[in-house]
Amino acid sequence: MKTKSILILIMLLIPTIALAEGKPYIFFNGGAGNLEGIDNGHALGGGGGIDFGVIRFEGEVLSTDNETDVVAGKTIPHPKHPGHFTVIPIHGPEDSRTIYFANTILDVPLFTDFELYVGAGYGFPEYQGMAGLRWNLGDWSLGLGYKFIQAPEQNGFQYTNHLVISNLSYYFQGW
Numbered sequence: 001m002k003t004k005s006i007l008i009l010i011m012l013l014i015p016t017i018a019l020a021e022g023k024p025y026i027f028f029n030g031g032a033g034n035l036e037g038i039d040n041g042h043a044l045g046g047g048g049g050i051d052f053g054v055i056r057f058e059g060e061v062l063s064t065d066n067e068t069d070v071v072a073g074k075t076i077p078h079p080k081h082p083g084h085f086t087v088i089p090i091h092g093p094e095d096s097r098t099i100y101f102a103n104t105i106l107d108v109p110l111f112t113d114f115e116l117y118v119g120a121g122y123g124f125p126e127y128q129g130m131a132g133l134r135w136n137l138g139d140w141s142l143g144l145g146y147k148f149i150q151a152p153e154q155n156g157f158q159y160t161n162h163l164v165i166s167n168l169s170y171y172f173q174g175w
Contacts, residue, residue: 021052022050022051022052022053022056023050023051023171023172023173024048024049024050024051024171024172025048025049025050025051025058025169025170025171025172026046026047026048026169026170027046027047027048027049027058027167027168027169027170028045028046028167028168029043029044029045029046029062029165029166029167029168030042030043030044030045030165030166031043031147031163031164031165031166032163032164033064033066033147033161033162033163033164034066034161034162035064035066035095035159035160035161036158036160036161036162039066040066041064041065041066041095041161042064042065043062043063043064043065043147043161043163043165044062044063045060045061045062045063046060046061047059047060047061047101047103049103051107051171053107054106054107055104055105055106055107056103056104056105056107056117056119057102057103057104057105058102058103058105059100059101059102059103060100060101060102060103060121060123061098061099061100061101062098062099062101062149063096063097063098063099064095064096064097064099064149064161064163065095065096066095066096066161095159099123099126099149100123101121101122101123101126101128102121102122102123103119103120103121103128103130104119104120104121105117105118105119105130106118106119107134110133113135113136113137114133114134114135114136115133115134115136116131116132116133116134117130117131117132117133117134117143117145118130118131119131125151125152126149126150126151126159127149127150127151128147128148128149128150129147129148130145130146130147130148130165131145131146132144132145132146132165132167133145134167134169139170139171139172139173140168140169140170140171141167141168141169141171142166142167142168142169143165143166143167143168143169144164144165144166144167145164145165145166145167146162146163146164146165147161147162147163147165148160148161148162148163149161149163
Protein backbone atom coordinates (compact mmCIF):
# COMPACT_ATOMS: atom_id res chain seq x y z
CA MET A 1 0.00 0.00 0.00
CA LYS A 2 2.85 2.42 0.83
CA THR A 3 4.52 1.66 -2.51
CA LYS A 4 1.26 2.47 -4.32
CA SER A 5 0.96 5.79 -2.45
CA ILE A 6 4.54 6.73 -3.30
CA LEU A 7 3.99 5.93 -6.98
CA ILE A 8 0.84 8.06 -7.05
CA LEU A 9 2.74 11.00 -5.52
CA ILE A 10 5.54 10.64 -8.06
CA MET A 11 3.05 10.50 -10.94
CA LEU A 12 1.39 13.68 -9.65
CA LEU A 13 4.68 15.55 -9.23
CA ILE A 14 6.50 14.62 -12.47
CA PRO A 15 4.24 16.61 -14.84
CA THR A 16 4.35 19.58 -12.49
CA ILE A 17 8.14 19.53 -12.34
CA ALA A 18 8.51 18.99 -16.10
CA LEU A 19 6.34 22.00 -16.96
CA ALA A 20 7.51 24.12 -14.08
CA GLU A 21 8.38 27.75 -14.38
CA GLY A 22 8.34 27.98 -10.62
CA LYS A 23 10.96 27.44 -7.95
CA PRO A 24 11.60 23.93 -6.64
CA TYR A 25 11.94 23.60 -2.87
CA ILE A 26 12.35 21.09 -0.10
CA PHE A 27 10.95 21.39 3.41
CA PHE A 28 11.12 19.83 6.83
CA ASN A 29 8.39 20.15 9.44
CA GLY A 30 7.69 19.10 12.96
CA GLY A 31 5.26 19.85 15.72
CA ALA A 32 2.90 18.73 18.41
CA GLY A 33 -0.70 17.73 18.18
CA ASN A 34 -3.73 16.16 19.75
CA LEU A 35 -5.32 13.03 18.37
CA GLU A 36 -8.98 13.15 19.40
CA GLY A 37 -9.83 10.27 21.69
CA ILE A 38 -6.17 9.35 22.24
CA ASP A 39 -3.80 12.01 23.59
CA ASN A 40 -1.10 14.49 22.74
CA GLY A 41 1.69 13.44 20.42
CA HIS A 42 4.18 14.69 17.88
CA ALA A 43 4.73 14.77 14.13
CA LEU A 44 7.82 14.94 11.91
CA GLY A 45 7.94 15.16 8.16
CA GLY A 46 9.29 16.66 5.01
CA GLY A 47 8.95 16.76 1.27
CA GLY A 48 9.41 18.87 -1.80
CA GLY A 49 7.49 20.78 -4.41
CA ILE A 50 7.26 23.63 -6.87
CA ASP A 51 6.32 27.20 -5.91
CA PHE A 52 4.61 29.22 -8.67
CA GLY A 53 4.35 32.37 -6.57
CA VAL A 54 0.70 32.22 -5.56
CA ILE A 55 0.20 28.46 -5.65
CA ARG A 56 2.42 25.56 -4.60
CA PHE A 57 2.21 21.84 -5.40
CA GLU A 58 4.10 19.46 -3.16
CA GLY A 59 4.55 15.91 -1.96
CA GLU A 60 4.81 15.37 1.78
CA VAL A 61 5.68 12.48 4.08
CA LEU A 62 4.42 12.97 7.64
CA SER A 63 4.90 10.60 10.58
CA THR A 64 2.67 11.04 13.61
CA ASP A 65 2.85 9.32 16.99
CA ASN A 66 0.17 9.57 19.67
CA GLU A 67 -0.09 7.54 22.87
CA THR A 68 -2.39 7.89 25.82
CA ASP A 69 -1.31 8.16 29.39
CA VAL A 70 -2.94 5.90 31.94
CA VAL A 71 -6.66 5.90 31.24
CA ALA A 72 -7.77 3.74 34.15
CA GLY A 73 -6.52 1.58 36.95
CA LYS A 74 -7.43 -1.66 38.62
CA THR A 75 -7.23 -1.75 42.42
CA ILE A 76 -5.90 -5.01 43.84
CA PRO A 77 -4.69 -6.09 47.32
CA HIS A 78 -1.00 -5.36 47.80
CA PRO A 79 0.87 -8.70 47.72
CA LYS A 80 3.34 -7.83 50.53
CA HIS A 81 1.23 -5.60 52.79
CA PRO A 82 -2.07 -7.10 53.95
CA GLY A 83 -4.83 -4.52 54.27
CA HIS A 84 -3.18 -2.23 51.70
CA PHE A 85 -4.09 -1.91 48.06
CA THR A 86 -2.21 -1.01 44.89
CA VAL A 87 -3.36 0.23 41.51
CA ILE A 88 -2.29 -1.45 38.26
CA PRO A 89 -2.31 1.14 35.47
CA ILE A 90 -4.24 0.40 32.31
CA HIS A 91 -2.85 2.21 29.29
CA GLY A 92 -5.00 3.40 26.44
CA PRO A 93 -4.54 2.88 22.70
CA GLU A 94 -1.58 4.13 20.67
CA ASP A 95 -1.59 5.38 17.08
CA SER A 96 1.53 5.82 14.99
CA ARG A 97 1.38 6.24 11.23
CA THR A 98 3.29 7.53 8.23
CA ILE A 99 1.16 9.38 5.70
CA TYR A 100 2.08 10.35 2.11
CA PHE A 101 0.26 13.50 0.97
CA ALA A 102 -0.11 15.31 -2.33
CA ASN A 103 -0.76 18.96 -1.32
CA THR A 104 -1.97 22.11 -3.06
CA ILE A 105 -1.28 25.37 -1.20
CA LEU A 106 -2.41 28.93 -1.90
CA ASP A 107 -0.08 31.73 -0.70
CA VAL A 108 -1.55 35.15 0.13
CA PRO A 109 1.06 37.96 0.47
CA LEU A 110 0.57 40.10 3.56
CA PHE A 111 3.47 42.54 3.44
CA THR A 112 7.19 42.39 2.64
CA ASP A 113 8.50 38.86 3.20
CA PHE A 114 5.37 37.55 5.00
CA GLU A 115 2.49 35.54 3.60
CA LEU A 116 -0.49 33.57 4.80
CA TYR A 117 -1.04 30.12 3.37
CA VAL A 118 -4.02 27.84 3.16
CA GLY A 119 -4.04 24.41 1.57
CA ALA A 120 -5.35 20.89 1.34
CA GLY A 121 -3.84 17.50 0.75
CA TYR A 122 -4.84 13.92 0.15
CA GLY A 123 -3.00 10.75 1.11
CA PHE A 124 -5.15 7.65 0.82
CA PRO A 125 -7.21 7.36 2.97
CA GLU A 126 -6.27 10.46 5.01
CA TYR A 127 -6.88 14.04 3.98
CA GLN A 128 -5.67 17.28 5.51
CA GLY A 129 -6.38 20.98 5.65
CA MET A 130 -3.72 23.50 6.63
CA ALA A 131 -3.25 27.20 7.29
CA GLY A 132 -0.41 29.31 8.63
CA LEU A 133 2.08 32.13 8.28
CA ARG A 134 5.43 32.06 6.40
CA TRP A 135 8.39 34.40 6.62
CA ASN A 136 10.44 34.43 3.41
CA LEU A 137 14.19 34.93 3.91
CA GLY A 138 15.68 34.72 0.40
CA ASP A 139 16.43 31.06 -0.33
CA TRP A 140 14.87 30.04 3.00
CA SER A 141 11.47 30.39 4.62
CA LEU A 142 10.23 29.74 8.14
CA GLY A 143 6.63 28.98 8.93
CA LEU A 144 4.20 28.23 11.71
CA GLY A 145 0.85 26.65 10.99
CA TYR A 146 -2.05 24.39 11.85
CA LYS A 147 -2.95 21.06 10.25
CA PHE A 148 -6.20 19.16 10.54
CA ILE A 149 -5.81 15.54 9.46
CA GLN A 150 -8.67 13.08 9.26
CA ALA A 151 -9.28 9.57 7.95
CA PRO A 152 -12.49 7.58 7.55
CA GLU A 153 -13.66 5.64 10.59
CA GLN A 154 -12.18 2.15 10.87
CA ASN A 155 -13.06 -0.44 13.52
CA GLY A 156 -14.98 2.17 15.51
CA PHE A 157 -12.05 4.60 15.60
CA GLN A 158 -12.22 8.03 13.90
CA TYR A 159 -8.71 9.36 13.20
CA THR A 160 -8.78 13.15 13.71
CA ASN A 161 -5.49 14.88 14.49
CA HIS A 162 -4.96 18.59 15.23
CA LEU A 163 -1.32 19.68 14.81
CA VAL A 164 0.66 22.87 15.37
CA ILE A 165 3.53 22.63 12.88
CA SER A 166 6.70 24.63 12.35
CA ASN A 167 8.44 24.31 9.00
CA LEU A 168 11.70 25.22 7.32
CA SER A 169 11.94 25.39 3.51
CA TYR A 170 14.88 25.80 1.17
CA TYR A 171 14.38 27.14 -2.39
CA PHE A 172 16.75 26.09 -5.18
CA GLN A 173 17.75 29.17 -7.19
CA GLY A 174 18.69 29.17 -10.89
CA TRP A 175 16.73 26.00 -11.65
